[in-house]
Amino acid sequence: MIFEVWAPKATTVDVSVEDVRHAMSRGQGGWWSVDVAGASHGTLYAYAVDGEGPYPDPRSRRQPEGIFGPSAVYDHGRFTWSDHDWKGRDLRGAVVYELHVGTFTQEGTFAAAVEKLPHLVELCVDFVEVMPVAPVPGGRNWGYDGVDLYAVNETYGGPDGLKTFVDACHRAGIGVILDVVYNHLGPSGNFLDPFAPYVSGLKGSYWGDAVNLDGPDSDEVRRYFVGNAVQWLRDYHIDGLRLDAVHALHDRRATHLLAELSAEVDALACSVGRPLTLIAESDLNDPRMVRSLDAGGLGMTAQWNDDVHHALHCAVSGESHGYYADFASLGALARVLTSGVLHDGSYSAFRGRSHGGSFAGVPGHRLVACLQNHDQIGNRPAGDRLPLTALKLGAGLLLTSPFTPMLFMGEEWGARTPFLFFSDHVEPALRESEGERREREFDGFGYEWDAPDPSDEEAFLRSKLDWTEVKEEAHWSLLCWYRDLIALRKALPELSDPRLDRVRVEVDPLERWLVMWRGALAVAVNLAQESVTVPVAAGPGAVLLASDEPVVAGEEGMRLPGQSMAICRTDRPAGESQPKWR
Structure with a gap:
């Protein structure tokens, strides 16, 4: 088997295969390789760069011992799929359901999530959107501290567990969207730097250094991320990707990474014979995000729409602090329901400047809207959800709106369990500072910050859904309301009509x-x-x-x-x- 790794500045690179070291030869473009006889599926290996290491493979497909352990050879061809008749799902007319694998069930695994698919079938959702599954420090995390981006968190079930979940979803008629993070890497276990300049060295966002998308050696860095996207869609049969915080991608090239990714995914869709979806999380309110490449846009299928969430939240909760201030009036709700966004070049009090552009002519299905999501619940100090009455009214407006509606796990029955921010960093300094860092991140958002310690396991355990709630009358009644709304949306073409100018x-x-x-x-x-x-x-x-x-x-x-x-x-x-x- 041939081992390959990109390390353009290195003078020596070795690979240790089952504790036997092999010197690698430098090839074109800074790629190093060596053929090791006997290595196959399951073989453990790690790299040393200029005598330093061992480091996991930057493109590791499996990390059986976690982010600080060796990589393992993983052969995608060994998995037997049963979704051969799956033709994919189109986002138009669809309802999306967001979930976090670790808290969706008490077990917190892909296998346990499969057991809940009948519930989602009865709810009549079209896609599940799975929060990031890349390996993370410790045993619990939202997923946005991921490293080893080509691998799958072992606590959830590893690569085979994800494939089994996707396969089961397809058999149930449900598409799968995977949340991926390309704007930064986690602060712990990121061993890319010894190999190559994957990060730019500039502070890209609150969460870490910017990824090197436009500096020296960035051609290969861009291929790293585009190749990662292709892996999920091709080798894991994923139907779409949700791209985290694309406004934090620092790319000054003539062709933006998102446009490059869109073109690659369009070509892949032709090859696999099913629609592939790209959904950007962006707070720019820039309509170019969802315009096609041939129209000068970035080619995203859709983007998350915070303006709709904020206006709905204000209307049903009465809150108006922080960034909710501009959305507190019913006039703001009327505007987002008919125009897609509130800030289309208008003044944003929270930002202290004008913001956004007009979405005139953009169909509503390109805007993914929600009443709740992981951020809007989890970024509250107590991780608290909306009460039943607020959910009832908000869902009624969301599921009859011209947008692509997205629900957050447990919302459909009014789950009482919070969704708190939690992590499990190994380094003491990171563990001890996580709560303070989190408080600083939301300074100025209008909250009295009294949040549980994110590193306390209790924050994670409290966030697990309690499925016994569904049997209680009030929760069952709300679940029936959600089911009826989705059924009506699918039965009446007027309710899924995406043309904003007809609202x-x-x-x-x-x-x-x-x-x-x-x-x-x-x-x-x-x-x-x-x-x-x-x-x-x-x-x-x-x-x-x-x-x-x-x-x-x-x-x-x-x-x-x-x-x-x-x-x-x-x-x-x-x-x-x-x-x-x-």
């Missing part, structure tokens, strides 16, 4: 009601405690779904109980109403 919204900030028109469908929401009449003319039998009874529908309007909503058919022509942001 009309009327609001009354004083009486706290909102009506969103989706063609001749009216989504009426009463956010106030008291009953209210909204100007929706609906005859007998027009109400298709209501969160609470009684809803009184008539030609003069619809009477909604406090904190409730209803979806009904009307005779009102699509586009007749105009926004009234009183």
Whole structure:
């Protein structure tokens, strides 16, 4: 078997295979190689660079002993797939479900997650979005401290565990999106620096040094990340990638890394014969992110849309601190529902400057919107979730909106368990400073920071979902509401129509009601405690779904109980109403 590694500045490179050292020969482009007889699937190996080491392989496919141990040879061809009839999933019209493998079940493994797939099938989601699975320090982590980016966390089940999970999802008719982190690497166990300039040496973001995407030797660094993306999509049959914090990618080249990645993934999709999705997490509000390459964009299939989350959160929670301040009015919610974003070049009070660009002409399915996600829950000191009533109203608006809706694990039944920030750094200095670092990161966000110690195992254990809650009446009722909303969205084309220019919204900030028109469908929401009449003319039998009874529908309007909503058919022509942001 031939071992290869890129180390352009090294004078000597050796590979230790099962504790036997072999000198490697330098080849073109700074690649070193050696043929070692007898090495095969499962063989342990590590590298020494200029006498220093041992270090795991930068492209290690398996780390059976964790990030500080040797790499292991892993042969993708040994796994037997059963998803040969899988044709993939398109993001258009889809519902996404985000989960963290370690807390989705008590066991915290891929195998245990497979056992919960019937629940997701009944919920009728189209994709699961799995938080990062790269190896991390210790035994628990959100995943954004990953290193050895080509490998899979052994505590979850390793490479075969991920493949088994993907295979089972495909058999259940569910696509898989994997969250990957290319803007930084974890602070612990990152052994790339002895090999080559993978990082630029410049502070790229709050989380660490910028990746070297445009400096000397960056051609091979870019291939490292593009090759990583291709591995997940090709060798693990993953259907899409969620790219973490792409605004923290520092790339001044004429062709941005995202455009390069998009072109490569488009070519791969032609080869494998199924759609492949790229979703960017970006806070830039830049429509070029989701425009096609031939239109001068970066070619992402979609991007996360924080503006929709913020406006929904403010409407159902009443919070207005920190970055929520600009989103506190119902007018802001009306704007994001019809324009996609609030900050389209307008002034952002949180940033102290104008922000974003117009998304006019961008279809709503290119904007992934949510009521909750790992960040928006986990970045709160107590990791607390929205209460049941807020979820009921927020989900009603989210799942009837023109965007691609995403749910966070447990949201569908109103899980009471928090989702706290947790980590398990090995180095004492990192363990002891993690809580303080976390507090500094959210300075100015408007929180009284009183969070549990992230390094305390209890923060991790408390974050595990309690599936017994589903049997309780209030939680079961909310789960049925989510199921009904998703079923209605899939049954009525108006509700999944992504054309933002066909959405009309009327609001009354004083009486706290909102009506969103989706063609001749009216989504009426009463956010106030008291009953209210909204100007929706609906005859007998027009109400298709209501969160609470009684809803009184008539030609003069619809009477909604406090904190409730209803979806009904009307005779009102699509586009007749105009926004009234009183």
